[in-house]
Amino acid sequence: MGTPITLTAFIAALPPLPLSTLRLKAHELQSNIAHLTSSNVQLEPYADAGDEVCREAIVENRDVIGRMEERLGAVRAEVERRGCRWEEEWGVVDGVSGEAGVEGDAGETTEVNGRAIEGEGETNENSGVVDGSETQQQQQQQQQERRGLSDSELSLALRQRLSEEGIDL
Numbered sequence: 001m002g003t004p005i006t007l008t009a010f011i012a013a014l015p016p017l018p019l020s021t022l023r024l025k026a027h028e029l030q031s032n033i034a035h036l037t038s039s040n041v042q043l044e045p046y047a048d049a050g051d052e053v054c055r056e057a058i059v060e061n062r063d064v065i066g067r068m069e070e071r072l073g074a075v076r077a078e079v080e081r082r083g084c085r086w087e088e089e090w091g092v093v094d095g096v097s098g099e100a101g102v103e104g105d106a107g108e109t110t111e112v113n114g115r116a117i118e119g120e121g122e123t124n125e126n127s128g129v130v131d132g133s134e135t136q137q138q139q140q141q142q143q144q145e146r147r148g149l150s151d152s153e154l155s156l157a158l159r160q161r162l163s164e165e166g167i168d169l
Contacts, residue, residue, distance in 0.1 A: 004067060007067075007070050007071065007074065010071050010074060011074045011078075014074060014075065014078040015078065017078075019079070019082065019084065022075050022078060022079055023079070025071075025075055026072060026075045026076070026079070029068050029071055029072045029075065030072065032068055033065050033068050033069065033072070036061045036064060036065050036068075037061075037065065039057075039061060040058050040061050040062070043057055043058050043061075044058065
């Protein structure tokens, strides 16, 4: 198992991130904390019965939960530093749940895995992988293409994309 980054390094990495990424990170941290807490509840009867491995797992989980709570606090501080409201449950900020969607500064909406996620109005090549195969930038580009192309423009764009992939019509 690798060594986790320090809290200082984690905090230093937050300011350049878009608000939508901070909200997703908050949701991820809270989900992981809930999972580890649930695991500890399930392990407790075995640890109480003398299972040393389960006892060690509970202690390790508590340490990890503590680090995740510190990081969650850092994300919260960064979100609030930007003047946004923070609510405790699932990283809900400004009334939009990190689980159901993410609202950004510019009010743009991007679909991720069929769910609407509002973005920051900015994209870059380092946006990160959204669903394991496509970046946010690719998805936004596809959404724009779906929205604003006529039939002939769509046909041309499709032909260009297929030719780039080595497929000839």
